[in-house]
Amino acid sequence: MIRAVQRQVVFVGKFLRSPRQIGAxxxxxxFLAREIVHLAQVRQSxxxxxxxxxxxxxxxxxxAQMPRxxxxxxxxxxxxxxxxLRKKFHRAIITAGSAQKIRRIMKAHQLEAADCIISGLPWASFEPQLQDDILEEALAVLKPGGKFASFGYIHALGMPGAKRFREQLHHIFGSVQMSKVIWKNVPPAMIYCCTKEK
Ligand SMILES: C[S@@+](CC[C@H](N)C(=O)[O-])C[C@H]1O[C@@H](n2cnc3c(N)ncnc32)[C@H](O)[C@@H]1O
Structure with missing residues (x-):
């Protein structure tokens, strides 16, 4: 409980300092975490x-869901x-940097193509160029048939940045599916699950 309150305080503080970067x-x-991780097929990754x-x-x-x-x-x-995050999750490689550099970051960690990418990024508040740069990198590091999963808040789906992001997903991925609304998330959200063409 105390940890959850601390997390919330840290988060709100970051949001007030950089609203466009944090976006929430x-x-x-x-509930959202379980669904996005399930749709990205982490268990098979x-x-x-x-x-x-x-x-x-x-x-x-x-x-919790990934294979050993x-x-x-x-x-x-x-x-x-x-x-x-590094102190909390010893099994993960946590890097400070931008998703714009994912190709280079993966190479530095001797990681080959990704089976899936799960995004918590605030796409709707990104400039078009940043959206495009990150999506291009994401597509480049995904394996053929790999999954890209991201979410959007339903109240913000009509924002120009959110609409543009959705259009770009349809443009670059072979298939884009939208999940049911996760009403228990605050605010309610839905997930885009995209598959790279084989
Ligand atoms: C909506 S918040 C994270 C939501 C996360 N699911 C959670 O519950 O804490 C978005 C995060 O994306 C990070 N971020 C923004 N732009 C980024 C970028 N270009 N590369 C990597 N991380 C970025 C922000 O610093 C922030 O921590």
């Missing part, structure tokens, strides 16, 4: 990449958050 006022719920782990809500669930011999590389832009 509260960490993701376990050997190399898993996470973008923008934040407080680690998805990281915890990925580690799988590897998780998480890339977090906020160095302070990356440090906290």
């Amino acid at each position: 006022i509260t960490p993701s719920s376990p 050997k190399t898993i990449v996470e973008f923008g782990p934040g407080t680690g809500a998805f990281t915890k669930e990925i580690l 011999d799988a590897r998780l590389l998480a890339v977090e832009a906020d160095a302070g958050m990356a440090l906290l």
